[in-house]
Amino acid sequence: MQTATPHASVRWRYIKQHLFFAVVRLSAALIALALGGLLVYIFLHGREAISWSFLTLPPTDSMTKGGIMPAIIGTFYLTLGAIAVALPLGIMSAIYLSEYARQGPVVRIIRIGVNCLAGVPSIVFGLFGLGLFVVFLQFGSCILSGALTLGVLILPTIIGASEEALKAVPQTFREASLALGVSKWQTIFRIVLPNALPGILTGSILGIGRAAGETAPIMFTAAAFYTVKLPSSIFDEVMALPFHIYVLATAGTHIEATRPIQYGTVLVLVALVLGVDLIAILIRSYIRKRKRW
């Protein structure tokens, strides 16, 4: 045990350090608190509305009673469609940008374009989808138009994450493969892509969450105000959870009466997004465990 008392400046340094750690810790706690608070609030208000029939029945009595089953189905299809559109396209673009394209002004412009796309307000995507898919290509307001619009919306997220993931694969793997007389595209598909997959899936997780939760892009392109019938093809209009919440909370004739249903729907939407995230996280950790370097 040292008996010498610490010099004043040393003590001040300790105090400063503790102060800084306290601030950092507080910030993290605040974030956790905000998220936790939100979830708890939604859970407490929404749980009364949740029942088996709420999840499995369509709305009735001008949407003041009944369930939200068509909206769950609709959101599921739209999200799945958006991922099916954006994931292959996004990964291919990222491969081009990071593996094939000669780094120069053209690639820089494309990259800036992708980043700008990520910052465009979602309502703009909605109008874009309306103009291109619904009107010009005459798909009408349907799952296809909505999925394509959401796909375009999450494309920048997926491209960005995929590019980062591809860049994180050590250059030595590429060299080792090429030096064995393996062609460039085989190297990409056999070595680079499998090792980048966990990172790519992380990006997709964010994309899935965003696609499921967005209202504006599907307002004009896919979402029905009210329909009991379930979609029989990709050219059918569907109800969707976020739009349903929006409708109940603003446009209905019984806004106060449907509060519990609104909270219930929000809870279902949040649970759905978290559930999808969880699946993606599980897949990712499984792949990570298998591929370690």
Add this chain to the structure above:
Amino acid sequence: MEDKVIIRTKNVNFFYGGFKALTDISMDFQSRHVTALIGPSGCGKSTLLRLLNRMNDLIDGTRVEGQVLFEGVDIYDPKVDPVDIRRRIGMVFQKPNPFPKSIFNNITYGPKLAGMTRRSDLEELTEWSLKQAVLWDEVKDILGQSAMMLSGGQQQRLCIARALAMKPDVLLMDEPTSALDPISTAKIEELIQDLKKQYTIIIVTHNMQQAARVSDKTGFFYLGKLIEYDETETIFTRPHVRQTEDYITGRFG
């Protein structure tokens, strides 16, 4: 056939953008010999090595002048596919770089993509390559385990086995022991002595004793030029150029 030349460079210049990394390199590499390339960092020896199987192609903005003849064919001829060249001229890198796959899949990765599909052929080849790289006895019972579990020295011998599985004619080694401990280094050097009976080996090394121990011929590089190229014994006992003598005796400066 003893002194057959397998690779010949003729007046090769090499540029990274505007920087000239190699100047007028003309060199003959003899079949089934070990040739060492030595010289201080940045002298161009690794650049020359990577030029011999077109690995420098991967770097944007590089340019080659002159000819690199492999068995009389210019490998920089536009009609030549670098993939074919790399199948016949294998490479081992400075840091062991096994794939995050099993030992078996590391060895069979290249041959599979080159068209070998029968399981029994692949198993035979795996045993053969690992024996050539003197690794078989250590790993024969754990072929299904990840190559990342092996020690650094074992990983490097695995990388040599992986290169040999392609049945190349030439093996390029870029400071293959610089990341390894002395015991692993000794094993690799012993291995090089064995391998030169069947393969042409060109090795870049910073370790002068290593060059003296393993090579038949040695080339000394300085500032992108080949200063002296001769029998290893001559280079290390009676060099003709003052710069070479200064470098190998450690009086460089």
